[in-house]
Amino acid sequence: GENVEQHPSTLSVQEGDSAVIKCTYSDSASNYFPWYKQELGKRPQLIIDIRSNVGEKKDQRIAVTLNKTAKHFSLHITETQPEDSAVYFCAASSGGSNYKLTFGKGTLLTVNP
Amino acid sequence: IAGITQAPTSQILAAGRRMTLRCTQDMRHNAMYWYRQDLGLGLRLIHYSNTAGTTGKGEVPDGYSVSRANTDDFPLTLASAVPSQTSVYFCASSPDRNEQFFGPGTRLTVL
Numbered sequence: 649g650e651n652v653e654q655h656p657s658t659l660s661v662q663e664g665d666s667a668v669i670k671c672t673y674s675d676s677a678s679n680y681f682p683w684y685k686q687e688l689g690k691r692p693q694l695i696i697d698i699r700s701n702v703g704e705k706k707d708q709r710i711a712v713t714l715n716k717t718a719k720h721f722s723l724h725i726t727e728t729q730p731e732d733s734a735v736y737f738c739a740a741s742s743g744g745s746n747y748k749l750t751f752g753k754g755t756l757l758t759v760n761p
Numbered sequence: 762i763a764g765i766t767q768a769p770t771s772q773i774l775a776a777g778r779r780m781t782l783r784c785t786q787d788m789r790h791n792a793m794y795w796y797r798q799d800l801g802l803g804l805r806l807i808h809y810s811n812t813a814g815t816t817g818k819g820e821v822p823d824g825y826s827v828s829r830a831n832t833d834d835f836p837l838t839l840a841s842a843v844p845s846q847t848s849v850y851f852c853a854s855s856p857d858r859n860e861q862f863f864g865p866g867t868r869l870t871v872l
Contacts, residue, residue: 649820657801680858691851691863692804737803747792747811747858748819753803 650675650742654752662760667728669755671738672720680741681714681721682749687734695736696723728759763787767852767864774842774871782837782867784852790862792855793835795819795827797848798866804851810835842871 651674661667673681682697698705698712698721705712709728714721721740725732735756739749765786774780784793795807796819806819810829824846826838835854839846847870853861 654803682860691865693863694860697860741858747855748794748806748809749861750806750820751796751804753801 650678650740650748650750652738652740652750652752654738654755656755657753658756658758660758660760661728663728663730665728667723667725667732667757667759669723669736669738669757670720671722671740671752672718673740673750674719675740675742676716676719678740678742680749681712682739683712683723684737684739684751685734686737686754692737725757728757730759730761733757733759765852765854765862765864767850767867769867770865771868772870774839774869776843776871777841780839780842780869782839782850782852782869784835784837784864785833786835786852786854786862786864787833788854788856788862789832790854790856791832792857792861793829794853794855794861795825795835795837796851796853797821797846798851799848807837807850842869844871847871 679700684692686692711724735754738752742748768783794809796804808827850867852864855861
């Protein structure tokens with residue numbers, strides 16, 4: 649099955665700096681790669697996603713890049729703000745009819761004022 | 762419109778007891794999922810259902826069972842709870858092969 653590795657497990661940045669979180673996946677058939685943000689005590693919520701026919705996608709201060717050949721994808725947050733502090737999860741789809749997502753173990757991002 | 766709801770919000774359970782966690786969605790999504798979230802381990806899939814009447818096993822199915830009698834409901838049952846099942850449980854639903862929408866979670870403690 650699919651295996652998703654996520655790094656780093658913790659990341660601390662100063663407000664205004666950029667943050668980058670990287671994930672690798674194992675199943676070359678995976679074609680959907682979402683990123684979720686989970687604030688303390690809350691449910692995970694989708695912040696951005698990318699499909700395998702696209703190399704990069706941006707939404708304001710958030711961008712995701714995908715390298716299918718190397719089987720890795722990354723989340724980039726620019727001009728970080730204290731409210732960006734949360735746990736971020738990457739995920740990759742499992743192919744075929746049994747549609748599932750496999751999640752990385754998460755990255756705790758702390759943005760220091 | 763409630764979206765996706767879970768009950769109870771939290772529960773303390775004696776080991777060996779039977780427990781059913783409830784999940785209901787009103788978005789008419791075909792697919793539903795149960796995850797457990799443990800510190801440092803991320804979200805791990807327990808069971809899933811692509812459509813009403815079908816279910817499948819995820820990464821950590823042992824000790825859990827599910828049913829999908831209709832589109833809206835996807836209960837998760839622990840037949841005989843053990844302390845290692847102490848976790849936060851999230852239900853999710855998806856209309857197709859896209860975004861999964863998560864419920865608010867159930868915090869379960871097994872003593």
